[in-house]
Amino acid sequence: MATIKDVARLAGVAISTVSYALNGSEKISPATREKVIGAARQLNYQKNGFASDLKRTKTNTIALILSDLAGPYYSELTKGVQEVSVANGYDLIACSSKGGPLSTATKFLKEKRVDGAIILAHNISDEVIVESARQGFPIIVLDRHLENEFVIQVEVDNFQGGFVATEHLIEKGLKDIAFISGPPRSHDSKMRYKGYATALKEYKLDVNGKWEIHGDFTREGGYRATKMLIAQGRLPEAVFYANDEMAIGGIQAFQENKIRIPEDISVIGYDDIQLAEFMTPPLTTIRQPKYEAGALAMHIILQQLAGVEVNSYYKLSTELITRKSVK
């Protein structure tokens, strides 16, 4: 590969001249500029990205850290992040935190290969984040409670979402309402649960431990949890799944047992993923402003990078999407 040196030699100028010419500085005469550009083209020269980043201690790229690149559920969020970043001339890369301390995400975070990061991944520890966070390196965490001078939290009001979902069920006359949670580490899941429990209390209904089952945000988890629920004998009147994926698994379990939705049991999900409206019956659920969350996160990063003072906490609200899975 040709380096800047080769270009300089071929063009018969100094290395710095090449650098200036190629980076569009004004102080180079059009003639030499042409000469340099010609030489560069001739050698098929491309600057080495590291070298310049090393020098400038800035990469102009932001990392979006996801727990698993293959998950299709980040789509809207990613879109928000992406649009804002390209609009501001920043590069965006997505990397996975799969593999824990050895993961790509950890590497990029720790070795400061990026200028900032947005993290939506539970399999990356608070510790790693705190170690990496520092002045001038903005980190935004989504769905995570983490107080630190240098990290900023963006969250959806999951308490409200959980409350609204439960209230909707109650208003439809449903009283026995089960809750299938997400993984224990999920802050989101916890808050949804709180919303659920609070709604029950507010309407003077029992919060019955028997109807709280642990899931894990996966379809299989929802399926298994629902099987357990069915196995318990008596069924609740409604089930609130902490996310849509689990609701889908649950619906499958009900259908296999000839339990009709919503006639025999009502179900409500959370997220409003693409699939939700295509289910039979279409799934009533809580929509999260994912696009907005992504866009906001990226905005905050850019502001921080620009030296603007920002809040350390942001909350977005949810919306109930009524479809056919609730009586």
Add this chain to the structure above:
Amino acid sequence: MATIKDVARLAGVAISTVSYALNGSEKISPATREKVIGAARQLNYQKNGFASDLKRTKTNTIALILSDLAGPYYSELTKGVQEVSVANGYDLIACSSKGGPLSTATKFLKEKRVDGAIILAHNISDEVIVESARQGFPIIVLDRHLENEFVIQVEVDNFQGGFVATEHLIEKGLKDIAFISGPPRSHDSKMRYKGYATALKEYKLDVNGKWEIHGDFTREGGYRATKMLIAQGRLPEAVFYANDEMAIGGIQAFQENKIRIPEDISVIGYDDIQLAEFMTPPLTTIRQPKYEAGALAMHIILQQLAGVEVNSYYKLSTELITRKSVK
């Protein structure tokens, strides 16, 4: 941020000693090693990724280039790519080619910030790819026809897929079969069309230009194309959509016009995306071995990086998934 220099100073040794100790070289005594590690920990030292990459001219990371990070349809493929890469200790980053020559993808490719790339994106030109391809920098292209000494093509046998889909329709007694294509630049779409046309010919059926409509692989595109089809007056007996997304849009259009599937018209898609089985009716389609394609692509890269000679072309075959959208 602490640098290697600071660690050396604190530990009271030379910089090279720190480097050796931290990189696990044998020539350092356990005692000094401990001292160094202690100092590093104390300073919360993290090496600067660029600097070492710059020196070693190797990044240990592979880029997966997608036309749009937000598209949820790469899920399976990404999974294949990811699993193979982590299993081999390589880092993987996904980047978008949105933005053409200024995109993150182009930058990473040209400025050699990665050791290799897998490209599944039509909005990145052959030219950019060819310019970047060179000895020792493996590039795999998916769904693209590009002959070059340094680029390797992995493709799914779309001709076969198109043929099988069409043949299935014909075997069900359907004769008037429309084809909704993808975007003109898509090599995949073209090959599917060829399979379609060939099947028609082989069964002595007319290839009727009136029933070939241009789509763009999006749901909206499928919807619009279908509206056009309906507007033409007489309906075909079946429609072969070049991908599932368009089929979904198409089904919606038919439903809005009270045209029943499969009673009034049969539809077949292509891809077998997640949604396909949840449609009403569940969509008959052609499954592509996407996971395998991703895993294969990554394997090839690793082999190349290891200096193994590899073929320059790979083809994978498809599978017909029969559900309820064909009479």
Add this chain to the structure above:
DNA sequence: CTGTTAGCGCCTTCAG
């Protein structure tokens, strides 16, 4: 306007 110079942070001979 152009060239010289001094690093960015790290790795790697090469002599002690």
Add this chain to the structure above:
DNA sequence: CTGAAGGCGCTAACAG
């Protein structure tokens, strides 16, 4: 086993 020295490719003062 350790330390000094050189350089990866590029940028940015600072002179000329």
